[in-house]
Amino acid sequence: MTRKRWMRFVFLASWIFCGSAERLIASDDDSAAAAERGRIALTLGSFLAPEWKSSAYAATASFLGMAPSDAETKPEAFSAAFRARYGLHEAPYPNDGLPMGIRRGKGADGRKQGLQIDCMVCHGGSIGGQSYVGLGNTTLDLDTLLREMTLADGRRPPPRVFTLNSTRGTVNAGQIAAILLSLRNPDLSRSRIPIPLGANLPELDVPPWWRLAKKTTIYYDGRTDARSVRTNMQFLLGEFTLEDFKRMEPTFRDIREYFKSIKPPKYPFTIDRERAVIGRVVFEKSCSKCHGTYGADGEYPNVIVELDKIGTDPKRALGLSDRLIAHYNSTWLGEEYPADTKMIGYQAPPLDGIWATAPFLHNGSVPTLDALLDSSKRPIRFRKPPTTDFQYYDQMNVGWKVETIDPSETDRDIPKDAPPTEARRIYDTRRFGLGNQGHLYGDKLKDADRRALIEYLKTL
Ligand code: HEC
Ligand code: HEC
Structure with a gap:
């Protein structure tokens, strides 16, 4: 058997082995059961074939300032050093001692086959020492993780063809998907060029x-x-055939039910309730038409605001080409729910759990709610905190305590020998797509109203 066919065999076998999910699908049950199947498939199943040998994990020791044997003899310390370097978090589900986002691909007989990343490398975060599936990972340095795991596996990392991440916690997932899609024909067969x-x-x-x-x-x-489950399968384009996709679709339908069942964590510190009541009035006057109302009878209007009206960094909205959309829509992925061929701007998101999702805006360019609602306070260049522990959490301004750096400094001032993981704590709003302009809706508010509004936002 060739390596590729062998990998596919391993995958199919492991799917049957881990994926009791699929067998349950026929039964006619409610969405809670579907959500539970989705949770199991997402957090305990494996999709992609392993990318690295299992031994690569211990072999990252040289990057962590540890010995490879420490992975066996001091597993907790090793895992903590690994998480700290790459910006990963403890898994809140059984994951074989590995951080959330790294997964051991298992074979048909349950033997360990190797390692791979999964959705939670980006979609698994922590705050105040607690990990959450579905909280964006704000500390991830994916570029360094992928390169060093590959080096630890005894291979040379592929050349960089685009910026995956210039800073920790942001990631160019869209360009990965665009490249994978460019390698498939409309019938999803592989394109030679x-x-x-x-x-x-x-x-x-x-x-x-x-x-x-x-x-x-x-x-x-x-x-x-939002009903498209096929759009969530784009990351699997590196490996699977159209038949595989069709077979996996019901599982991704369950995963979508699981997403819909996830609730945000509650603000863990005290809230000034009287002030929040005033803030609610400010919110309903200045913000609700785009962000909706909250509470038992809350309504979310799902507004998409024109790009020149919202004024935030335009690169994401403009970066999807018409050709990419047309190509996506010509494939099975876009057949049922084609992507809108017209670009409008950015969607005003629901603000549930907003206290936990700093930094703000689609590019994470604004560290706190206070700076989001008073644009004069937005730093141009800043250093992000090393972890998501509460010691770095700013309860007053709601978000992360960052260290503002003199904007006359540029990336050229970063010492050449600075470890990539440290250099990437610096966020520079002058880099491509990282601008912090726009969304000026809080600027005209009186200070007392802004404070009250921030207090209210903690309750969502
Ligand atoms: C490399 C990091 C990364 C990985 C891996 C990743 N995502 Fe995402 N995901 C993102 C980013 C960034 C966005 C925002 C993209 C955008 O709007 O342009 C996103 C958006 C989404 C959204 C839409 C959320 C919304 O509110 O609009 C869903 C659903 C989603 N991802 C599911 C998944 C699933 C399922 C997987 C695994 C199969 C996955 N993602 C893997 C980074 C990632
Ligand atoms: C005209 C519509 C509109 C109004 C009015 C508006 N917003 Fe927004 N808001 C948006 C859009 C669109 C985005 C996403 C922009 C982006 O990410 O580039 C956004 C983003 C945000 C975010 C960041 C979300 C995140 O996860 O990063 C917060 C917080 C927010 N708005 C709060 C408010 C508050 C508070 C008000 C009232 C003072 C308000 N907005 C008024 C449209 C609006």
Whole structure:
């Protein structure tokens, strides 16, 4: 058997082995059961074939300042060093001692086959020492993780063809999907040469999954129908055939039900309730027409605001080319729910759990709610905190305590020998797609009203 066929065999076998999910699908049950199947498939099943040998994990020791044997003898310390370097979090589900986002691909007999990343590398975050599936990962350095795991596996990393992430916590997921799609024909067979689609997307902040309970269109530009489960399968384009996709679709339908069942964590510190009542009035006057109302009879209007009206960094909205959309829509992925061929701007997201999702805007360019609602306070260049522990959480301004750096400094001032993981704590709003302009709706508010509004936002 060739390696490729062997991998596919391993995958199919493992699917049957881990995926009791599929066998349950026929039964006619409610969405809670579907959500539970989705949770199991997403957090305990594996989709992609392993990318690295299992030994690569211990072999990252040289990057962590540890010995490879420490992975065996001091597993907790090793895992903590690994998480700290790459910006990963403890898994809140059984994951074989590995951080959330790294997965051991299992074979038919349950033997360990190797390692791979999964959805939670980006969509698994933590705050105050607690991990959550579906909270965007704001500390991830994916570029360094992928390169060093490959080096640890004894291979040379592929050349960089685009910026995956210039900073920690943002990631260029869109360009990955665009490249994978350019390698497939409309019938999803492999194309011999990449199809020129002309997309040029920037790195982004990762949105929390709990918003999917309300959204009727998804992604930052709101161009995709939220009912599309096929859109979530784009990351699997590296490996599978159209038949595989069709077979996996019911599982992804369950995963979508799971997303819709995720609830945001509650604000863990005290809230000034009297002030929040005043803030609610301010919110309903200045913000609700785009962001909706909250509470038992809350309504979410699903508004997409024109790009020149919202005024935030335009690169994400403009980066999807017409050709890419047309190509996507010509495939099975876009057949049922084609992406909107018209670009409008950015979708005003539901603000549930907003306290936990700093930094703000689609590119994570604004560290706190106070700075979002008073644009004069937005830093141009800043250093992000090393972890998501509460010692770095700013309860007053709601978001992250960042260290503002003199804007006369540029990336050229970063010492050449600075470890990539440290250099990437610096966020520079002058980089491609990382601008912090626009969304000026809080600027005209009186200070007392802004404070009250921030207090109210903690209650969502
Ligand atoms: C490399 C990081 C990364 C990985 C891996 C990843 N995502 Fe995402 N995901 C993102 C980013 C960034 C966005 C925002 C994209 C945009 O709007 O342009 C996103 C958006 C989404 C959305 C839409 C959310 C919304 O509110 O509009 C869903 C649903 C989603 N991802 C599901 C998944 C699933 C399922 C997987 C695994 C099969 C996955 N993602 C893997 C980074 C990632
Ligand atoms: C005209 C519509 C509109 C109004 C009015 C509006 N917003 Fe927004 N808001 C948006 C859009 C669109 C975005 C997404 C922009 C982006 O990410 O580039 C957004 C983003 C946000 C975010 C960041 C979400 C995140 O996850 O990063 C917060 C917080 C927010 N708005 C709060 C408010 C508050 C508070 C008000 C009232 C003072 C308000 N907005 C008024 C449209 C609006």
